[in-house]
Amino acid sequence: MNVLFIGGTGHISEAVTELAARRGIELYLLNRGLREASVPDGVHVVTGDIRDAASAAKLLAPYRFDVVVDWISFTPEHVRSNIELFRGSIRQYIFISSASAYQKPLTHYLVTESTPLANPYWQYSRDKIACEEVLMNAYREDGFPITIVRPSYTYGSKMIPASLNSSSHPWSLVDRMRRGKPIVVHGDGTSLWTMTHNSDFAKGFVGLLGLDQAVGHAFHITSDEVLSWNQIYRAIGRAAGVDEPRMIHISSEFIASAAPELGGGLLGDKAVSCVFDNSKIKRFVPDYTATVPFQQGIARSIEWFEAHPDNQTIDDEWNVLMDRIIEASQAGLRR
Numbered sequence: 001m002n003v004l005f006i007g008g009t010g011h012i013s014e015a016v017t018e019l020a021a022r023r024g025i026e027l028y029l030l031n032r033g034l035r036e037a038s039v040p041d042g043v044h045v046v047t048g049d050i051r052d053a054a055s056a057a058k059l060l061a062p063y064r065f066d067v068v069v070d071w072i073s074f075t076p077e078h079v080r081s082n083i084e085l086f087r088g089s090i091r092q093y094i095f096i097s098s099a100s101a102y103q104k105p106l107t108h109y110l111v112t113e114s115t116p117l118a119n120p121y122w123q124y125s126r127d128k129i130a131c132e133e134v135l136m137n138a139y140r141e142d143g144f145p146i147t148i149v150r151p152s153y154t155y156g157s158k159m160i161p162a163s164l165n166s167s168s169h170p171w172s173l174v175d176r177m178r179r180g181k182p183i184v185v186h187g188d189g190t191s192l193w194t195m196t197h198n199s200d201f202a203k204g205f206v207g208l209l210g211l212d213q214a215v216g217h218a219f220h221i222t223s224d225e226v227l228s229w230n231q232i233y234r235a236i237g238r239a240a241g242v243d244e245p246r247m248i249h250i251s252s253e254f255i256a257s258a259a260p261e262l263g264g265g266l267l268g269d270k271a272v273s274c275v276f277d278n279s280k281i282k283r284f285v286p287d288y289t290a291t292v293p294f295q296q297g298i299a300r301s302i303e304w305f306e307a308h309p310d311n312q313t314i315d316d317e318w319n320v321l322m323d324r325i326i327e328a329s330q331a332g333l334r335r
Contacts, residue, residue, distance in 0.1 A: 017040060070093065074127055098150055103118045124264060150219070160302075171311065195223060222290070235295045
């Protein structure tokens with residue numbers, strides 16, 4: 001089976017790349033070569049830009065792929081271009097959507113693949129929904145062989161996953177905990193969430209590659225472990241050697257008003273309790289089981305950063321933002 005990953009070196013996709021290579025899949029990565037990443041032995045790298053449709057078509061002309069996985073399309077224009085590029089030449093096109101596309105607020109706490117897609121809070125999610133609609137229409141009208149995968153919060157060893165952290169300098173949260181600085185937790189910290197280790201996600205995902213029965217279907221792939229955000233932050237603290245992080249609970253609405261750039265990811269995603277029913281992926285990939293609990297996964301992350309001190313960078317602007325949100329919240333309480 002020849003498989004093309006458009007992308008393939010991100011936090012989620014790197015684990016899928018590693019597992020696919022171990023299982024003997026003939027794997028090609030198409031990317032611009034801008035991200036530093038180790039590529040497993042036997043994986044072929046094709047350097048190019050999928051956004052330049054004419055150039056990409058010429059670059060990929062000598063190859064024949066059974067499956068194409070699109071990790072990096074975010075707008076309908078992106079997927080329309082890819083449909084034209086791969087129409088009639090592949091058995092399966094897997095689009096990476098997002099579980100944040102599911103209905104907000106939820107009308108039922110348990111999320112299945114049939115939960116409606118609607119997110120009035122986050123443009124990123126609405127764009128993913130629009131991409132899905134384009135692809136489903138292409139499947140219904142022209143038989144374009146799509147499979148949709150909706151990851152929720154999926155992390156790897158090079159991440160410190162939290163509802164509020166610096167994406168470019170994730171060690172900032174651990175540093176703040178270790179210095180005894182207050183940590184902002186949205187709401188009262190009791191809303192429920194699911195953290196999925198990328199090595200677990202990879203097991204379910206690789207099982208979908210080339211699976212004819214998966215064409216026309218959507219899946220989410222998550223852990224079955226459900227934690228509150230208080231439990232998540234305490235787990236990060238314990239892994240970092242801080243038994244009780246100084247958590248400051250602030251309403252998600254206040255955080256979004258004080259820092260609008262955080263509103264989409266909170267109100268449109270992490271502030272809403274999400275418990276996922278993984279029955280569907282287990283039916284299609286019967287050996288799929290998530291086996292990495294968050295306490296174990298975050299310990300791996302801390303160990304990786306401890307072994308790579310050059311990555312223990314601090315985001316001063318993010319620290320200032322957290323302090324500003326805390327000060328504004330406490331000033332409001334004093335009034």
